[in-house]
Amino acid sequence: MNIDVSFAEDHQAPSPSRLTSLPPEWRVTRLRHVFTFSKGLTITKENLQDDGIPCVSYGEVHSKYGFEVDPDRHALRCVDASYLMNNHSSLLRNGDFIFADTSEDIAGSGNFSCYTSDRQAFAGYHTLIAKPKVPMNFRFMAYLLDSTSFRAQVRSEVTGIKVFSISQAVLKPTLVWFPPEHEQDAIAAFLNEKCAKVDEAVLIKEEEIALLRERRQILIQQAVTRGLNPDAPLRDSGIDWIGQIPAHWEVKRNSVLFREMKVSGHVDLPILSVSIHNGVSSEELSDVENIRSIIKIEDRTAYKEVKVGDVAYNMMRAWQGGIGAVSVHGMVSPAYVVARPSAALAADYFELLYRCPSFIRQMDSGSKGITDFRKRLYWDDFKNLMTLVPPRDEQAAIVQHIAEISKKIGDAVSIKEQQIATLREYKTSLIDATVTGKIKVA
Known part of the structure; x- marks a missing residue:
């Protein structure tokens, strides 16, 4: 891969300490040298509609689709086609990166999605667009931009107290780095495989948590509508949506x-x-x-x-x-x-x-x-x-029974949530170590 850009200025600039151990053959530069920047549409939620040109707004960037977004796979709101007349700088190309320009917490500062479709689409409100101007493996760059080494640069420069804002002035001076082309490809393939396995494990844990919480709700429903004695005689409550209840209730x-x-x-x-x-x-x-x-x-x-x-x-x-x-x-x-x-x-x-x-x-x-x-x-x-x-003593017994059940289920949920946190920490450290060359994959 031939990156047609000067790196002289950036080799003279101090690098963050975590970048000092990059492999010597990797080239370091500023984000402004490898991307051009523009802003998303100056619109509000009221301008969005069900039909028209797909639009990626900061909500999608923050929470919905991870760092890839594709209107053929993801349900995006749209804007009217009339926006095509005067907003060409807000149009997206395959491989463009869309940053959310505001976040409610410091951890969300620098959140982005990579646009991975050839369909015509816009970046929406509260977004910044980074358009690559040099060849790169876009998947490698996505992992790099998601790494703690890159995010630390952004978070050290964001402004705000209750809402954290980033701007082109924050993003442009940040450092990015380029291994040789074959290493970019190898890193992207390695992380695709490893991260997919972690994501699958997380999804399984999340489904188990959902089942535990559903089980708790079923047990509560049974206890508060039928009591704790499965052999208690029942009678019709006389109310359709209640159905049968213990005869003495x-x-x-x-x-x-x-x-x-x-x-x-x-x-x-x-x-x-x-x-x-x-x-x-x-x-x-x-x-x-x-x-x-x-x-x-x-x-x-x-x-x-x-x-x-x-x-x-x-x-x-x-x-x-x-x-x-x-x-x-x-x-x-x-x-x-x-x-x-x-x-x-x-x-x-x-x-x-x-x-x-x-x-x-x-x-x-x-x-x-x-x-x-x-x-x-x-x-x-x-x-x-x-x-x-129910009688007063049964009310108290039901409350105690549900408290015991909730404690057991809550403990099980906490264990699985900790397992998810551990998996996500592993994924974060794996990405950072790989995109900084600490893990050799080629």
């Missing part, structure tokens, strides 16, 4: 079980959140949660007090499972509903029950709104929902 309206509470909070109480994933938090909202999901009200007394044993739900997210039992004395957003048991009830049991798919569907059907994100489950609708009520 009751079905009651929430208005019988709970009363709505609207007591103002106190300045010294923690502000709690209600998550669709974790129910009611047990501590003050973090700054990240405040920024991303909730706007804090200056007057803390505008919040609603909640006590241990209450059930609180987010009116706007109840249809997604945004409900839970309260475990600490605190307060929640005035947009939330606080339901206090009228008698001795195990609130944790009702959290497990209400977060089951069949009961989430009931809350969904009781919510008012034209579209999903305008739906609200008001107290007057919540209080008319039907709820399964």
Whole structure:
């Protein structure tokens, strides 16, 4: 391979310490010498449509398709063909690299995808395009740009506190290096094979985790709707979507079980959140949660007090499972509903029950709104929902049983997550060692 570019300037510049051990026959240069740069389309999400010219935006770069993107294999949104008239610099060619110009964390700084299709396509909003101007093995370059040796250069120069931004000024001076052509080909082939095996192992672990979590949900559903005694006599609940229940259980309206509470909070109480994933938090909202999901009200007394044993739900997210039992004395957003048991009830049991798919569907059907994100489950609708009520001692036994199951499954998930982390660390170190010549493959 003949790279028609001068390397003199870059040999005189100091290199990052991790590059000092590159094989002597490898040539080092700046990114600006081997790529030309341009920007993606200056558009917003509202400009995207289902038909037209495919468009690779920063969302695809960050999370969807790894470092290869192809409109024949990946579902891309499109822009109108009229953009072809005046935006030629934003068009992609096979082998172009698309960088996301912003990231929510430092680890995502430098994320990119390589465009691997001959179809006409655009780079979209918040992207930078790096177009190769010298011959290279594009797969080798993708591994190089994904290596910790290259990423460290980018991360040391990005700007931002809550959103991290990169620019052409950050990318152009970074160092890249070129082995002889046959070594580039060998490195790409070696890493393709090894990384594919790691990715397959990760996928298997992720599928096992999904099955464990699905198993946990099935066990919860069985426990909160049928109890713990498989031999208990059953009866028809009289409600189609509930079906049969233990004969000694009751079905009651929430208005019988709970009363709505609207007591103002106190300045010294923690502000709690209600998550669709974790129910009611047990501590003050973090700054990240405040920024991303909730706007804090200056007057803390505008919040609603909640006590241990209450059930609180987010009116706007109840249809997604945004409900839970309260475990600490605190307060929640005035947009939330606080339901206090009228008698001795195990609130944790009702959290497990209400977060089951069949009961989430009931809350969904009781919510008012034209579209999903305008739906609200008001107290007057919540209080008319039907709820399964086992005896108090069985409620507690079910909660304890699910806690034990969740602990075992959680431990198994943690082991597999650690195995995935180890596999990904191995892949990262393998890529870095290979593209810097520490592992010889040719």
